[in-house]
Amino acid sequence: MIRAREISIIRSGRALVDRVSLDLTPGRFTVVIGPNGAGKSTLLKAISGELKPDHGEVLYNDRRLTALSPIELAAERAVLPQSTALSFPFTALEVVRMGAVAHGSLEPGLAARQALTRVGLGGFEARSYNALSGGEQQRVQLARVLAQMPSPVSNGKPCAIYLDEPTASLDIGHQISVLELARDFARAGGIVLAILHDLNLAAEFADHLAILHKGRLVCEGRPENTIDDTIIREVYGISGTVGRLPAAHIPYVLPQSRQSAQR
Amino acid sequence: MNTLALLAGRRAVSGDRSAIGLLMLVALVLLLVLAIFTSIVVGPTGVGLPHLLDYLSGNAAALDSQNLLILEAVRLPRTAIGLLIGAALGVSGAMMQGLFRNPLADPGIVGVTSGAALAAVTAIVLGPTLLFPLQSVLGEQFLPLMAFLGGLANTFLLYAIATRHGQTSTTALILSGIAIAAMTGAATGLLIFMADDRALRDITFWSLGSLSGASTSKILAILPFVGFVMLIIPFVAKGLDALVLGDAAAFHMGVPVQRLKRLTILAVAAACGATVAVAGSIGFVGIIVPHLLRLAIGPSHRFLLPTSALGGASLLLFADSIARTIVAPAELPIGIITAILGAPVFLMLLLGRNGRSSMEGL
Numbered sequence: 001m002i003r004a005r006e007i008s009i010i011r012s013g014r015a016l017v018d019r020v021s022l023d024l025t026p027g028r029f030t031v032v033i034g035p036n037g038a039g040k041s042t043l044l045k046a047i048s049g050e051l052k053p054d055h056g057e058v059l060y061n062d063r064r065l066t067a068l069s070p071i072e073l074a075a076e077r078a079v080l081p082q083s084t085a086l087s088f089p090f091t092a093l094e095v096v097r098m099g100a101v102a103h104g105s106l107e108p109g110l111a112a113r114q115a116l117t118r119v120g121l122g123g124f125e126a127r128s129y130n131a132l133s134g135g136e137q138q139r140v141q142l143a144r145v146l147a148q149m150p151s152p153v154s155n156g157k158p159c160a161i162y163l164d165e166p167t168a169s170l171d172i173g174h175q176i177s178v179l180e181l182a183r184d185f186a187r188a189g190g191i192v193l194a195i196l197h198d199l200n201l202a203a204e205f206a207d208h209l210a211i212l213h214k215g216r217l218v219c220e221g222r223p224e225n226t227i228d229d230t231i232i233r234e235v236y237g238i239s240g241t242v243g244r245l246p247a248a249h250i251p252y253v254l255p256q257s258r259q260s261a262q263r
Numbered sequence: 264m265n266t267l268a269l270l271a272g273r274r275a276v277s278g279d280r281s282a283i284g285l286l287m288l289v290a291l292v293l294l295l296v297l298a299i300f301t302s303i304v305v306g307p308t309g310v311g312l313p314h315l316l317d318y319l320s321g322n323a324a325a326l327d328s329q330n331l332l333i334l335e336a337v338r339l340p341r342t343a344i345g346l347l348i349g350a351a352l353g354v355s356g357a358m359m360q361g362l363f364r365n366p367l368a369d370p371g372i373v374g375v376t377s378g379a380a381l382a383a384v385t386a387i388v389l390g391p392t393l394l395f396p397l398q399s400v401l402g403e404q405f406l407p408l409m410a411f412l413g414g415l416a417n418t419f420l421l422y423a424i425a426t427r428h429g430q431t432s433t434t435a436l437i438l439s440g441i442a443i444a445a446m447t448g449a450a451t452g453l454l455i456f457m458a459d460d461r462a463l464r465d466i467t468f469w470s471l472g473s474l475s476g477a478s479t480s481k482i483l484a485i486l487p488f489v490g491f492v493m494l495i496i497p498f499v500a501k502g503l504d505a506l507v508l509g510d511a512a513a514f515h516m517g518v519p520v521q522r523l524k525r526l527t528i529l530a531v532a533a534a535c536g537a538t539v540a541v542a543g544s545i546g547f548v549g550i551i552v553p554h555l556l557r558l559a560i561g562p563s564h565r566f567l568l569p570t571s572a573l574g575g576a577s578l579l580l581f582a583d584s585i586a587r588t589i590v591a592p593a594e595l596p597i598g599i600i601t602a603i604l605g606a607p608v609f610l611m612l613l614l615g616r617n618g619r620s621s622m623e624g625l
Contacts, residue, residue: 074515074517079515081508081511081515091280094561098504109279126278
C-alpha cells in the first residue's frame with residue numbers, strides 16, 4: 001500500500017499540488033485525469049520520490065518515503081517518463097537492460113529481451129534507440145519499466161509501476177495493448193498509477209479514478225461514479241459531452257466496441 | 264560473435280555489445296603493451312630494444328652504466344608518467360561526457376583546467392617576487408602544487424555554485440563554468456600582461472604540456488589521484504549509463520544521483536588537477552579517445568571507461584615517443600602531437616559516412 005497524505009508542492013508561491021491525499025492499493029489500476037497544468041505529473045513526481053513535498057508525506061507500506069534510499073525505492077516502484085531523448089546511441093536492448101540491472105537480474109541481457117517481447121518489440125534489440133519512432137521509444141521505455149518490475153508481486157510484497165501519459169505517442173492499437181498490460185499487472189496484485197488524457201480510455205481501464213483540477217483532488221472513485229456532465233464542465237469547461245454520441249454524419253471510433261479476436 | 268560471447272561467459276543477445284567491448288578491452292591491453300615498449304626503446308640516445316630485453320631478463324650487467332642510467336632514470340619514469348596521465352585523461356573525458364550527457368565535454372568543463380592555469384601562471388609570474396617565500400620553501404614542487412590546488416579550488420567553487428537544495432544542476436554547472444572560466448581567463452591575461460620575457464616563455468611551454476622531467480617523486484605524487492579515478496570505474500559505470508536517460512530516470516532505477524555526481528566530479532578534478540600540475544594541459548586525449556571507442560563498442564560505460572583509460576594511455580605514449588624523437592635532440596610539446604594526430608582522425612570520422620550517426624547526438 002502506497003499512500004500520499006495531504007501533500008502539497010509549492011513553487012514560486014503557487015501550490016502546484018494542494019493538500020492531495022491518494023491511496024494506491026494493490027490490485028487496483030488508479031488513473032489520474034485532469035486538464036493541462038492540473039498538477040498530475042507533479043503529483044506523480046512527489047509519489048515517486050523525485051520531488052520532496054513541501055507539506056505532507058508519502059508512505060510506502062507505512063515507511064516514510066524520505067527514509068528510503070534510492071536503491072530501496074527502485075525495488076518498490078518503477079516509473080515510465082513522458083519522453084526521453086538520449087545523447088548517446090544506446091540500442092533498444094541496452095536501454096531495457098538498465099532496468100533489468102536495476103532489478104538485480106542475473107541475466108540482464110536475457111531479461112531485457114523478454115521485456116522487449118512483452119511490449120511487442122521482439123526483433124528490435126539491436127536498433128538504435130534514437131532512430132526509433134516516438135511510439136517505439138515509449139514502448140522501449142515501458143519494456144525498461146517491466147524489466148525493473150518483472151512481476152507484480154515480489155517476495156509477497158506488491159510492486160508499483162507509475163506511468164506518465166503512457167499512451168501519448170502511441171497508435172490506438174498500442175494504446176490499448178499498453179493499458180491492458182498495465183491492467184494485467186494490477187489484476188495480478190501489483191500497484192498501477194497512470195496519468196491519462198483520454199477520458200474514454202481512463203473510464204474503461206481505471207478501477208479507481210482521481211480527477212485533479214488546479215492542484216486539488218476534486219473527485220475520486222469508480223469511473224461510473226466520477227465522470228459526469230457536472231464534473232467535466234467544472235474541470236474541462238465543456239458541457240453536455242458525457243454519454244452522448246456525435247451527429248450522424250460524423251464518423252466516430254469507439255475503441256470500447258472492439259472485438260478482441262480481431263486484434 | 265558467438266565465441267566472443269562464450270568468452271564473456273554469457274549467452275549472445277543481439278543488441279548487447281558486451282562481447283565487442285570485451286574484445287576491445289583485450290585488444291587495447293595488447294596495444295598498451297606495445298606502446299609501453301615503444302616508449303621505452305625510442306629516444307634520441309642509443310638505448311634500444313636489445314638493451315631493454317637484457318634489462319628485463321635480469322641481465323642488467325650487460326648494460327654499460329650510462330645506458331642503465333638512461334633506462335632507469337629517464338625512460339622508465341617517463342613511460343610510467345605518460346601511462347598514468349594518458350589513462351587519467353582518457354577516463355576523465357569519458358566520465359565527464361557521461362555525467363554531462365554531452366560527447367564534447369572534457370574535464371575542463373568542471374573548471375579544473377582554468378583554475379590550474381590561473382594558479383600556474385600566478386606561480387610563474389609572481390614566484391620570484393610576491394610569492395618568493397613560498398617558492399623558496401617548496402622549490403620545484405611550488406608550481407605543480409599551486410596548479411593542483413588551483414584546479415581543485417576552482418572545481419569546488421563551481422560545484423558549490425551549481426548545487427541548490429542538495430541537487431547539482433548540470434546546466435548551472437556548465438553556465439557558471441563559462442562565467443568562471445572568463446574570470447580566471449581575465450586574471451590569467453592580466454598576469455601575462457605583467458609578465459617579463461622569462462615568465463612568458465615559461466608560461467607558453469607550461470601551457471603546451473610536456474612529459475619531460477619525469478621522476479619517481481612525480482609518479483608517486485600523482486599515483487593516488489589517478490589510482491582513485493581508476494578505482495571508482497566499477498562503482499560509477501552503471502550509474503553513468505542510467506544517467507544517459509536523465510537524472511530522474513536514473514534515480515527511479517536506484518542510482519543515488521547526487522552522490523554519483525559528487526564522487527565523479529571530485530575524482531576527475533583531483534586526477535586532472537594532478538596531471539595538469541606535472542605535465543601542463545594536454546588537450547584532445549579526453550575527447551577523441553572516448554569518442555572513437557563509442558563508435559566502436561557503443562556508449563555503455565562498463566566497457567567505455569576501462570577502454571578509454573587503456574586507449575588514452577596508449578595514445579599519449581605513442582604521441583610522446585614521437586614528440587621526443589621527431590626534432591631530436593630537442594623535443595616538441597606533446598600537446599602539438601596529440602592535436603596533429605587527433606584532429607584529422609576526428610574530422611574524418613565526423614565527416615565520413617559512419618560519422619553521420621555520431622553527429623546526431625551533438
